[in-house]
Amino acid sequence: MSNPIEDISRVKSTELFEQAKNYFPGGVNSPVRAFKSVYGSPLFIERGDKAHVWDADGNEFIDFCCSWGPLILGHNNDQVREAVIKQLPNGLSFGAPTQLENKLADLILSNNRFIEKIRFVSSGTEAVMSAIRLARGVTKRDKIIKFEGCYHGHSDSLLVKAGSGLVTFGETSSAGVPKAFADETIVIALDDETALTKAFEDFQGQVAAVIIEGVPANNGLLLQDKSYIQFLRKITKENGTLLIFDEVITGFRLGFEGAANYYDVQPDIITYGKIIGGGMPVGAYGASNEIMSNISPDGAVYQAGTLSGNPIAMAAGIAALTQLAQPGFYEKQEEKTDAFVTEIRNFIAENNFEVKIFSISSIFWFAFTELDAIKKADDIIPASMENYKIMHRELLNRGIYFGPSGYEVGFISAAHTKEDLTKAIASIKEALVEVFKNK
Numbered sequence: 001m002s003n004p005i006e007d008i009s010r011v012k013s014t015e016l017f018e019q020a021k022n023y024f025p026g027g028v029n030s031p032v033r034a035f036k037s038v039y040g041s042p043l044f045i046e047r048g049d050k051a052h053v054w055d056a057d058g059n060e061f062i063d064f065c066c067s068w069g070p071l072i073l074g075h076n077n078d079q080v081r082e083a084v085i086k087q088l089p090n091g092l093s094f095g096a097p098t099q100l101e102n103k104l105a106d107l108i109l110s111n112n113r114f115i116e117k118i119r120f121v122s123s124g125t126e127a128v129m130s131a132i133r134l135a136r137g138v139t140k141r142d143k144i145i146k147f148e149g150c151y152h153g154h155s156d157s158l159l160v161k162a163g164s165g166l167v168t169f170g171e172t173s174s175a176g177v178p179k180a181f182a183d184e185t186i187v188i189a190l191d192d193e194t195a196l197t198k199a200f201e202d203f204q205g206q207v208a209a210v211i212i213e214g215v216p217a218n219n220g221l222l223l224q225d226k227s228y229i230q231f232l233r234k235i236t237k238e239n240g241t242l243l244i245f246d247e248v249i250t251g252f253r254l255g256f257e258g259a260a261n262y263y264d265v266q267p268d269i270i271t272y273g274k275i276i277g278g279g280m281p282v283g284a285y286g287a288s289n290e291i292m293s294n295i296s297p298d299g300a301v302y303q304a305g306t307l308s309g310n311p312i313a314m315a316a317g318i319a320a321l322t323q324l325a326q327p328g329f330y331e332k333q334e335e336k337t338d339a340f341v342t343e344i345r346n347f348i349a350e351n352n353f354e355v356k357i358f359s360i361s362s363i364f365w366f367a368f369t370e371l372d373a374i375k376k377a378d379d380i381i382p383a384s385m386e387n388y389k390i391m392h393r394e395l396l397n398r399g400i401y402f403g404p405s406g407y408e409v410g411f412i413s414a415a416h417t418k419e420d421l422t423k424a425i426a427s428i429k430e431a432l433v434e435v436f437k438n439k
């Protein structure tokens with residue numbers, strides 16, 4: 001098969017990757033970075049500016065991965081950079097309270113009706129792990145329900161996948177997770193009121209929390225019906241079970257009030273990460289004053305962090321969220337994304353290609369499917385990922401950087417200009433033609 005476009009040079013990246021394999025398992029510090037699901041070896045990135053990144057071989061890309069979501073303002077945002085630089089000479093960490101924590105908390109809480117108190121941690125995983133412990137501490141129950149197709153970080157309780165059957169104990173999805181942990185996690189399909197009802201019947205009085213991604217966006221973009229989420233709220237309330245919205249992606253992405261506002265549903269606990277730190281490692285969880293009063297030192301649920309509320313990270317978060325809080329920010333993001341996906345969608349329809357582009361707010365996802373909606377993990381056909389592999393390579397060759405897996409969503413940042421998006425649309429059209437040319 002002849003490629004109309006030459007493969008980009010990966011000489012330096014390949015050399016660096018070979019070196020990295022001596023240092024890190026698989027050559028990386030987070031598995032998906034290893035490019036196992038796409039062609040070639042990973043690109044080592046040297047720098048980013050606005051919507052663009054440059055790799056070690058000097059290739060330039062328009063970036064739609066955006067560090068997996070945090071960079072809603074793009075790379076090297078002026079205000080974020082200046083805020084970090086301003087804070088640097090004052091020291092990197094104290095392990096004592098700083099005003100910056102108050103400032104970021106105030107910015108978040110005064111613009112969010114769904115939480116009254118917050119606790120900062122250093123990653124999304126940590127936020128979720130703490131939220132689960134909090135829910136167990138409050139309800140004095142052990143079991144949790146999660147959904148197949150939702151990712152909540154890598155804590156033990158959540159590295160669990162569905163067994164066979166409508167409602168089952170989970171099976172560990174990673175070696176090293178004790179079976180006893182998996183036994184406390186019930187895994188069911190999304191978009192299935194019957195399974196949810198049965199889970200509550202089977203485990204009456206035992207379920208501490210149900211956790212769901214604000215909008216499931218880690219295993220494709222599985223857009224849920226509002227009515228289903230409202231049912232979820234109703235059934236959890238009836239059973240004295242806490243509802244946790246994991247808004248690590250959707251928080252500050254769907255708007256300042258995230259998915260809670262989108263569905264008009266009040267969760268009991270909300271977790272945040274990614275955007276909240278402006279590109280620095282920050283996570284957080286929040287809830288009502290009453291629920292949060294269970295956290296130490298006020299309450300009996302222990303949770304702590306040496307670098308929690310790190311001043312540099314707080315400064316970056318404040319500078320980022322201040323920009324997101326400006327009127328019209330999210331409307332503009334959404335308009336831009338709508339125009340982008342609409343043009344691609346029209347092209348797909350004209351050519352009758354078997355691919356869909358789903359989107360919400362400034363998140364989009366290509367699904368090689370004939371289905372008009374994909375709401376659960378089982379609806380994704382693993383074999384269709386072969387098409388994504390081809391698309392990914394064709395896009396890299398045209399200067400467009402997508403996440404290295406077809407299960408990952410794409411993000412549009414405020415830094416993506418009209419020119420960036422026009423170029424990306426043209427490249428995506430060409431890439432799709434390549435994907436489908438022999439089909």
Ligand SMILES: *Cc1c(COP(=O)(O)O)cnc(C)c1O
Pocket residue numbers: 123124125126128151152153154213218246247248249273274283
């Ligand atoms: C990324 C993500 C996490 C994990 O966050 P880390 O910062 O990678 O630990 C948890 N939940 C959701 C919904 C995520 O997207």
